[in-house]
Amino acid sequence: MKAKKTKRVGKVIRGSESPLTLNPSNLPLVLVLMGSKSDWEVMRSADQALQDFGVAHECRVVSAHRSPALAAQLASGAEARGIEVIIAAAGGAAHLAGVIAAHTTLPVLGVPMKSDALNGLDSLLATVQMPAGIPVGTLAIGKAGATNAGLLAVAILSLARPELRDRLKSFRREQEKKILATVLD
Numbered sequence: 001m002k003a004k005k006t007k008r009v010g011k012v013i014r015g016s017e018s019p020l021t022l023n024p025s026n027l028p029l030v031l032v033l034m035g036s037k038s039d040w041e042v043m044r045s046a047d048q049a050l051q052d053f054g055v056a057h058e059c060r061v062v063s064a065h066r067s068p069a070l071a072a073q074l075a076s077g078a079e080a081r082g083i084e085v086i087i088a089a090a091g092g093a094a095h096l097a098g099v100i101a102a103h104t105t106l107p108v109l110g111v112p113m114k115s116d117a118l119n120g121l122d123s124l125l126a127t128v129q130m131p132a133g134i135p136v137g138t139l140a141i142g143k144a145g146a147t148n149a150g151l152l153a154v155a156i157l158s159l160a161r162p163e164l165r166d167r168l169k170s171f172r173r174e175q176e177k178k179i180l181a182t183v184l185d
């Protein structure tokens with residue numbers, strides 16, 4: 001299904017052409033944040049997963065270190081805007097997901113970006129090793145993590161949206177069918 005796209009500086013907003021019954025306003029339900037535009041190539045996979053399920057969302061660049069005030073503002077204002085899940089991706093000293101989680105009680109999913117210096121192990125540890133009390137659900141490094149963050153956001157939203165749960169189940173069935181039909185030549 002094709003989603004509406006609005007581009008602004010450092011920000012992409014995607015509505016859904018078939019808004020979910022429980023989101024008739026079509027306002028973003030998921031906020032996809034990343035530390036730099038250099039993360040976007042990978043984070044497109046989270047964007048794509050959300051688009052595939054028709055979930056309205058907003059993607060934008062914000063850095064825990066380079067724009068800390070904006071990071072705090074986006075996180076603390078998210079709930080009031082109707083956001084239900086936040087995805088935060090960063091590489092290296094990847095503090096974005098943790099900083100975002102410190103400013104909201106919404107579920108925060110962290111995606112560690114592959115880094116040049118340490119192949120993403122630095123990003124993984126910085127994202128996953130949160131102190132008890134402020135959770136970040138950390139996904140795999142890179143593209144698989146980005147896709148799965150989108151899918152996990154869909155799963156969280158589907159708890160209260162049967163329509164979305166049906167789409168998720170049919171996606172799983174299709175995925176399974178492809179594996180079962182695999183022929184090696």
Ligand code: AIR
Pocket residue numbers: 034035036037038039063064065066089090091092093094095113
């Ligand atoms: N980053 C940006 N602000 C804080 C951090 N940790 C991360 C970005 C990116 C990496 O630093 O998430 O993965 C390199 O960013 P850049 O802009 O130098 O390419």
